[in-house]
Amino acid sequence: MQKIIIFLFVAIIGTVLVSCENTDNGKDEVESASEESREFYQLKIYSFNSEDQVKATDNYLKDSYLPALKEQGINDVGVFKLRTEKEDTIQKTYVLVPFSDLDQFINLEANLSKSENYLSTGKAYINASHDKPPYHRIESILLRAFSDMPIMQASKLDGPRSERIYELRSYESSTEKYYKNKVDMFNEGGEIKLFDRLEFNAVFYAEVISGGKMPNLMYMTTFSDQQSRDEHWKAFGEAPEWKELIAMKKYENNMSHIDIFSLYPTAYSDY
Secondary structure (H helix, E strand, C coil): CHHHHHHHHHHHHHHHHHHHHHHHHHHHHHHHHHHHCCCEEEEEEEEECCHHHHHHHHHHHHHHHHHHHHHCCCCCCEEEEECCCCCCCCEEEEEEEEECCHHHHHCHHHHHCCCHHHHHHCHHHHCCCCCCCCCCEEEEEEEEECCCCCCCCCCCCCCCHHHCEEEEEEEECCCHHHHHHHHHHHCCCCHHHHHHHCCCCCCEEEEEEECCCCCEEEEEEEECCHHHHHHHHHHHHHCHHHHHHHCCHHHCCCCCEEEEEEEEECCCCCC
């Protein structure tokens, strides 16, 4: 009888251990799938010295670049204008392009150069002379989506585009360690979940993997107008989850600088 009891005990323990192992393996598989599905983004920021440059680049983006990206299977491309203030003298256009993997990003230019339609419709921009360039400079930032939002969600706002606020934020940290801590605050800390609960209509949250202000992260939230934007941020600041987060000692001092850019979508932007 004692042998039977011991045998049953061992069998039960074995079953429990196998069950735990299967659960852990399942969790690992889910986390691995989420990691692999994380998109890459390129944020191209055009700066201009004249209205002619703005027009030339708009025509290129609308008639050549975006259609060519769609030929490559790249959709949900955002094109935004910066809301300028009185003191602003440089006009800018922001282009946000999603990529399913890094190879798609690396091979894009080579693939575009093989497209006859792209070369034809974009020839004025592509073949611009050295003394009449279609822009002043292009800044390029490469990003990778956060694990808690691995896929871009194009904004579904349908109000007047000129009134919308697409808020692009860049958070810098003093060191890589503090930066990783801020990323953790978004993911494990629940900051993304709070944005979701309050319906901030986020387009993406991402780590900057190549840029001029590293270490930093960037994200974009969208609102129907300025009043909606202000009301959402007021609710965020008053949320119990946020007050609990900022009271945690482990999240202290994880940001050293914030840039906030107020944008609106062009008529030809995908969203």
